[in-house]
Amino acid sequence: MFDKIAIANRGEIACRVIKTARKMGIKTVALYSDADRRALHVQMADEAIHIGPSPANQSYIVIDKVMEAVKASGAQAVHPGYGFLSENAKFAEALSAAGVAFVGxxxxxxxxxxxxxxxxxxxxxxxxxxVPGYMGLINDAEEAVKISGEIGYPVMIKASAGGGGKGMRIAWNDAEAREGFQSSKNEAASSFGDDRIFIEKFVTQPxxxxxxxxxxxxxxxxxxxxxxxxxxxxxxxxxxxxxxxxxxxxxxxxxxxxxxxxxxxxxxxxxxxxxxxxxxxxxxxxxxxxxxxxxxxxxxxxxxxxxxxxxxxxxxxxxxxxxxxxxxxxNGWAMECRLYAEDPYRNFLPSIGRLTRYRPPAEVVEETRVVRNDTGVYEGGEISMFYDPMIAKLCTWGPSRPEAIEHMRHALDAFEVEGIGHNLPFLSAVMDHAKFGAGDITTAFIAEEYPEGFEGATLPEAHVDRIAAACAAMYRMSEIRRTRVSGRMDNHERHVAADWVVQVSGHGTPARDIVVHIDADKAGAFVSVAGKSLRVEGDWVPGASLAQMTLDGAPLTLKLAKLPGGFRVRNRGAELKVFVRSPRAADLSRHMLEKLPPDTSKLLLCPMPGLVVKMAVEVGDEVQDGQALCTIEAMKMENILRAERRGKVSKINATAGDSLAVDEVIMEFE
Missing domain, CATH: 3.30.470.20 (ATP-grasp fold, B domain)
Known part of the structure; x- marks a missing residue:
């Protein structure tokens, strides 16, 4: 067997290969770019070799640099992972010529x-x-339009060397075919070093x-x-x-x-x-x-x-x-959810930055339950704009499909990620979706079920009542701690009221006032809500960001952030604000004016950190609803920003090549 393997990749797949190699008694060599100097795969490997600047086309997909590192390491084999050089014949040839085995x-x-x-x-x-399509090389956008018309819309425009959704576009008309061809070609060149494109019929409802x-x-x-x-x-x-x-x-x-x-x-x-x-x-x-x-x-x-x-x-x-x-x-059933650094409330736009908190659910292997998390990040690490936005792959197993889904629900609720936008709420919402639960799914599932984008899960009232009961019990516990005086022997719990109004609101959840009454003892509390008494128990302590509670014996996991007078809660795909107030305070709160967001209707804001690839308009241009304004590249994907309404461009604040932060003003309109 090999003594040493180099891994020509990064992130979670590099970490995944290292785990198996370690199990087999094989030493590993990590390769890394400037951006990955402190990456998890570098820390896990037995050795690590620097191969160049942060952009993949200057490091991970440069065959000469990778080969230099492989030769210097003395590795007998190279595992390419996926993406990058994993399907590059020239790389496999170079390894063969050097007498190094290609694990592929x-x-x-x-x-x-x-x-x-x-x-x-x-x-x-x-x-x-x-599937019907055109397999020959396509020279330019006009030829792509001609071929698309002959095949019949809709068509799929795809990178020949593509994978992972990179270099893919669906076109429903000539304009989209022309635009999609160029974007696919650019993404293919950037991600794979191969800009060849082909077109095939897009089969609906597959x-x-x-x-x-x-x-x-x-x-x-x-x-x-x-x-x-x-x-x-x-x-x-x-x-x-x-x-x-x-x-x-x-x-x-x-x-x-x-x-x-x-x-x-x-x-x-x-x-x-x-x-x-x-x-x-x-x-x-x-x-x-x-x-x-x-x-x-x-x-x-x-x-x-x-x-x-x-x-x-x-x-x-x-x-x-x-x-x-x-x-x-x-044997049984398995689920995988891809945790991406993408904000579901901003049309899944990429998010970058530091993971100020990263606490995955505990991995377990039991007779009736498995929880597995393949990841390449850690708390305090950076999510870079240079690579794929994947943070982790959360997997669960159960003896049946419903059990695997239920395990996934609890694992998603227990996953803590802070510092960046992420798609945990969306993943949870899909797990609870009736059509998904029934297995009634196609590749059009997301487009059909979330046509206006994701605005948060709508929880049943009975489930919101459970969240309200848990939050009321936790808030009362916080109030009890606050009223205690250090060094005093007497119990001041008598100063904390038993009657509260829990005010709940959030994405997709209508605002509600829920009246609760709490009877507490040392083991927990009985919370009366909507005419029903719920036994609330748990080991939560004030300040903890995750609450593992049980209500009448049924588990309830809440991701928490403190708010004045309550909590910000994430559960089952819903993002909620939960305020626990006295009846008098709740009554007065209804008279408080809501702070309105600033008017940005005459501004084009950068929706994600990225690089300006192209400006499609100039100052003085009249633009129409849906017209392309500029193209932003982030995490290996091109994003075309379009006009939301008719208007006239009065000012442009960015040019091609500029790096922009989220919400930076790109252009202004009259």
């Missing part, structure tokens, strides 16, 4: 299947059903289901069931699960066998993923093959018990698979 497929397989255009042609030749394959160099190939990846936003997966709630055994077997046959036809070895779109009648169509480890591989590991990274390393060392198809069993 051979060069020929990468060239055949890693390229989206070539893989589709090979699939067609093999008789695999594929499910995105992928098959995990594992092949060795001795002719053995197996499939490890499927993953459902239909919960996507901007063509990027957000929530995955295994197995799919939609497939039956016959379809699973047919898809799996076809995936393995396709892989073996090109001499594929290592772990790989064959992606399909599946319609409502369970007809499936080959989409692409990813010749690398997938982001969502943990859910497959949780239902099969197979460590995919370990298998990749063993295959790269020349070992045959020790697992046959008959050995692969589906």
């Amino acid at each position: 497929p051979p060069v020929g397989a990468i060239e055949a299947m890693g390229d989206k255009i070539t893989s589709k042609k090979l699939a067609q030749e093999a008789g695999v059903s594929t 499910r995105h289901i992928e098959i995990q394959v594992l092949c060795d160099a001795h002719g053995n190939g197996i499939y490890l069931a499927e993953r459902e990846c239909s919960i996507q936003r901007r063509n990027q997966k957000v929530i995955e699960e295994a197995p799919s709630p939609f497939l039956d055994d016959a379809t699973r077997k047919a898809m799996g066998e076809q995936a393995v046959a396709l892989a073996q036809a090109v001499g594929y070895t290592s772990a790989g993923t064959v992606e399909f779109i599946v319609d409502g009648d369970r007809n499936f169509y080959f989409l692409e093959m990813n010749t690398r480890l997938q982001v969502e591989h943990p859910v497959t590991e949780l239902i099969t018990g197979i460590d995919l990274v370990e298998q990749m390393i063993r295959v790269a060392h020349g070992q045959p698979l020790s697992i046959t198809q008959e050995d692969v069993k589906i």
Whole structure:
């Protein structure tokens, strides 16, 4: 077996590989850029080597720099993770020439299947059903418009070397095809160093289901069931699960066998993923093959018990698979939620900055419950504008799908992240969504269920009552502590009232006044709310930012921040302000004027920290509703900012190349 492996990647996947290598007794070498000097993967590895400036195109995807580091380290193999150079045939060739093993497929397989255009042609030749599209090279935007019209809108514009949603756009008309082609081309060049684009028919209402394959160099190939990846936003997966709630055994077997046959036809070895779109009648169509480890591989590991990274390393060392198809069993159900540095209340725009608080839920492995968190960050670390906004992948396992979802609900509620915008509330809301719970999902789920964006979850009144009861009990505890005088022996709890009004409001939650009465004892409190008495217990102490409570024995986890007279609460996707007031104070509060936000209707504000790529208008231009004003690049994605109404540009405060902070004024209108 190898003695030392270098990891040509960063973040959570580098940390993930290090964990398995450590388990196998293999030393690891981390590579890092300027921005990652103090990153978690650098701290975890046995050695670390600097490879260049922060931008990926000056460090992580520069083959010469990576090769210099690999040679200097003396590593016998390189694991590429995903993204960056993981599907780059030239990198695999360079490693082979240097006598270093590539923990991935051979060069020929990468060239055949890693390229989206070539893989589709090979699939067609093999008789695999594929989505209609144009597989040739597209020279410019006008040619893209012509091809799109011939295929028929809507179309998907995709980077040939793409993955992870980068370089992808859906176009519904000529204008969007023209604009999407250029944005996809720019993103592809920035993320992969390859700006080739292809276009295919966008199939509406599909499910995105992928098959995990594992092949060795001795002719053995197996499939490890499927993953459902239909919960996507901007063509990027957000929530995955295994197995799919939609497939039956016959379809699973047919898809799996076809995936393995396709892989073996090109001499594929290592772990790989064959992606399909599946319609409502369970007809499936080959989409692409990813010749690398997938982001969502943990859910497959949780239902099969197979460590995919370990298998990749063993295959790269020349070992045959020790697992046959008959050995692969589906055990229970697994969920994965991708925690992103994206603000769901600002249309999921990227957020960067310091993680002032980062406390994931405890990882557990029990007979009926598993909680796993793959991450590459730590409290006090920075979320950089240079890389993907992923913070962590939170996974849960249970014997059944409802149990896996329930474990995920509690794990999300217990996840503490502060200092940046993040999508925890949105993930929680999806877990509670009726259609998701029923498995009634397609790739259009987010667009259909949240057409105006995410504005917070709307909790049932009974659940809001539970939150009010818990907050009232906690607030009373805080008041008791406040009234005590240090050094006094007598109990001053008699000075704290038993009757309160809990005022609740928040994103998606109508404002309510909830009258409560509290009867406390040493073990907890009975809180009367809405005519029902709830036994409230927990180990929360004033000042703690997480409350693990039980109400009548049922768990309730609240993420808390102190407010004058109450709490800011996050639970089940809802962000609430909860004020606990005396009846008199509550009555007076209704007469208080609400502070209105400033009028920014005549300003274009930068919605996220980023780089100005292009200004599309000039001072004096008349703009129309929906017209492109400028393009901002953040976290490897281009974001086009558009006019919200008709107007005339009176002032422009930024130019291409400027780095802007969030809410910085880009331009002003008359």
